[in-house]
Amino acid sequence: MEIPTQVPHFKNLFSGKKGQNLGIVSSMNYEIPGIFKLESGKTLSHVRIEYEMYGKMNQDKSNVILICHALTGDAHAAGFHAGDKKPGWWNIVIGPNKAFDTEKYCIICSNIIGGCKGSTGPSSISPETGKPYGISFPILTIADMVNAQKKLVEHLGVKQLFAVAGGSMGGMQVLQWTVSYPEMVKKAIAIATTASTTPQQIAFGAIGRKAITDDPKWNGGNYYGKKIPAQGLALARMIGHITYLSDASMQKKFGRAQQEKADPDLSKIHLEAPSETSSRISSEALSETYSEVSSETYSEIFPDNFSNFQVESYLNHQGDTFTKRFDANSYLYITKAVDFFDLSENGSLIEGFSGVTAKYLVISITSDWLYPPYQSQEIVSALTANGVDAKYEEIRSQYGHDAFLLEEGQLNYLIRGFLSQILVSDIMYQNFYSVSRHETIENASTLMVKKKVNHLPVVSEDGKLEGIVTSWDITKAVACKITELDEIITRDVKYVFSGDKIETASSIMEDYSISALPVIDSENRVIGMVTSESISALIGKFG
Ligand SMILES: CC(=O)SCCNC(=O)CCNC(=O)[C@H](O)C(C)(C)COP(=O)(O)OP(=O)(O)OC[C@H]1O[C@@H](n2cnc3c(N)ncnc32)[C@H](O)[C@@H]1OP(=O)(O)O
Numbered sequence: 049m050e051i052p053t054q055v056p057h058f059k060n061l062f063s064g065k066k067g068q069n070l071g072i073v074s075s076m077n078y079e080i081p082g083i084f085k086l087e088s089g090k091t092l093s094h095v096r097i098e099y100e101m102y103g104k105m106n107q108d109k110s111n112v113i114l115i116c117h118a119l120t121g122d123a124h125a126a127g128f129h130a131g132d133k134k135p136g137w138w139n140i141v142i143g144p145n146k147a148f149d150t151e152k153y154c155i156i157c158s159n160i161i162g163g164c165k166g167s168t169g170p171s172s173i174s175p176e177t178g179k180p181y182g183i184s185f186p187i188l189t190i191a192d193m194v195n196a197q198k199k200l201v202e203h204l205g206v207k208q209l210f211a212v213a214g215g216s217m218g219g220m221q222v223l224q225w226t227v228s229y230p231e232m233v234k235k236a237i238a239i240a241t242t243a244s245t246t247p248q249q250i251a252f253g254a255i256g257r258k259a260i261t262d263d264p265k266w267n268g269g270n271y272y273g274k275k276i277p278a279q280g281l282a283l284a285r286m287i288g289h290i291t292y293l294s295d296a297s298m299q300k301k302f303g304r305a306q307q308e309k310a311d312p313d314l315s316k317i318h319l320e321a322p323s324e325t326s327s328r329i330s331s332e333a334l335s336e337t338y339s340e341v342s343s344e345t346y347s348e349i350f351p352d353n354f355s356n357f358q359v360e361s362y363l364n365h366q367g368d369t370f371t372k373r374f375d376a377n378s379y380l381y382i383t384k385a386v387d388f389f390d391l392s393e394n395g396s397l398i399e400g401f402s403g404v405t406a407k408y409l410v411i412s413i414t415s416d417w418l419y420p421p422y423q424s425q426e427i428v429s430a431l432t433a434n435g436v437d438a439k440y441e442e443i444r445s446q447y448g449h450d451a452f453l454l455e456e457g458q459l460n461y462l463i464r465g466f467l468s469q470i471l472v473s474d475i476m477y478q479n480f481y482s483v484s485r486h487e488t489i490e491n492a493s494t495l496m497v498k499k500k501v502n503h504l505p506v507v508s509e510d511g512k513l514e515g516i517v518t519s520w521d522i523t524k525a526v527a528c529k530i531t532e533l534d535e536i537i538t539r540d541v542k543y544v545f546s547g548d549k550i551e552t553a554s555s556i557m558e559d560y561s562i563s564a565l566p567v568i569d570s571e572n573r574v575i576g577m578v579t580s581e582s583i584s585a586l587i588g589k590f591g
């Protein structure tokens with residue numbers, strides 16, 4: 049018989065309300081003190097990291113989620129910058145009552161080093177020369193990006209991240225985090241990514257880089273304050289962008305539709321050579337950074353009269369807009385870091401993941417031919433082979449790789465479910481007290497009073513669960529003048545495993561009106577206790 053206590057009801061704890069947008073947000077920055085050492089052995093000083101933060105850190109800073117951005121992303125993941133019409137790049141999943149719920153979690157997103165959105169990269173001014181680094185910037189790796197993020201996280205006083213999440217190159221950073229700093233990551237969400245960049249992925253990166261470096265305006269990376277290599281950069285993006293879409297999404301978006309102005313008379317269509325002296329190109333700009341140079345773009349160099357299909361004009365648009373928001377040298381360095389990415393050790397991903405402890409959610413996209421589902425499945429297999437709790441999910445989508453930026457419903461559903469899935473192991477007490485069935489009732493009650501517990505699991509010499517005794521059992525025994533513990537033990541004891549969801553523990557407690565359960569391992573040995581108080585404390589933390 050157990051003492052009936054009030055047991056929390058879990059049914060409505062994680063039910064979703066309608067997601068809302070964050071309002072106006074702004075970026076902050078942090079300068080890493082001293083010298084920042086890179087994987088190559090080279091160093092950088094005065095490394096600046098641009099970041100944004102949404103939601104509040106709780107008292108013990110245990111609710112922090114780090115979001116890692118993809119190839120051309122930035123720190124602005126959600127909400128609106130003052131005056132902007134478009135929100136941050138992952139606004140669909142970050143905000144009040146969205147999967148990355150800013151009412152519960154504190155979300156941090158930083159621009160990678162090597163980038164061009166506030167963090168130190170090739171377009172930054174080198175403290176040594178007073179000029180932009182250009183290609184004197186050292187070679188970067190995904191591990192370098194993660195090491196810089198770790199400095200920021202430590203600076204913010206966070207000892208362990210509740211989760212790290214990201215798609216594409218963001219997913220690579222997630223994987224790297226759990227390999228480099230396993231003790232710092234509780235949960236990991238890697239979407240549309242790989243643990244080892246494939247030859248096909250390297251090949252697409254190589255063509256993009258060649259488009260840039262073959263553009264005469266690239267000028268050995270020294271174009272800051274001059275014309276930017278817009279033609280090469282736009283071409284690189286156009287190639288890349290095709291890989292972010294799918295055959296089906298292109299069919300749906302464009303079909304074989306032509307531009308409204310396109311003349312169906314083939315005899316009137318002609319090629320036109322690009323003009324170096326196009327009158328539309330403004331005079332040389334003398335500004336200091338890539339983003340302030342002239343507005344010369346790909347479409348200004350290549351007139352549109354031959355781009356009669358909708359898909360051509362779309363790609364031109366994607367190329368054009370990219371040149372206005374991204375630095376060509378950053379593109380070279382970041383794509384190269386992606387190429388170098390390989391977490392396998394001695395050719396084995398299982399070996400590469402041997403130290404990982406985080407719980408994983410790995411998501412692929414059915415139509416992603418750049419990072420196909422088999423690469424996510426390989427990650428899950430290698431994690432599982434190491435005993436890591438890794439869940440595999442697929443987003444059913446025709447959008448292709450970029451679906452990780454678009455599939456609002458499926459992303460929210462999968463991520464919310466994973467983040468709110470708290471296991472018994474997360475809240476059980478490992479420092480518990482137990483008794484042997486040969487103990488006297490007097491000794492058991494003294495232990496209960498001393499340690500302020502109402503439940504004592506009864507265990508055999510080798511720690512196996514034999515029963516449970518509660519303070520109510522002891523009260524009754526005293527009233528009935530029973531002295532031996534063996535006579536009052538409840539032997540049909542309810543228990544849970546450490547990998548069970550807390551909802552399971554909660555249901556058992558509710559169904560049987562009990563307020564504590566022993567946690568056992570596969571050999572019936574008691575490894576902890578979970579109580580209704582610890583579940584209530586959890587509600588206080590995240591509810
Ligand atoms: C972490 C990160 O990854 S951040 C970086 C992510 N952002 C990007 O990659 C930016 C470029 N990529 C995109 O725009 C991506 O396709 C997405 C996933 C972000 C958006 O996808 P969608 O909403 O499906 O937009 P879509 O691909 O149709 O592009 C819309 C743009 O194309 C233009 N467009 C559409 N059809 C045509 C056409 N026939 N001719 C010319 N332009 C066209 C639209 O006017 C719109 O322009 P705007 O972006 O300047 O407003």
Ligand SMILES: N[C@@H](CCO)C(=O)O
Binds near residue numbers: 118119120121217292
């Ligand atoms: N379209 C996204 C994903 C690339 O992996 C980006 O530009 O960052």
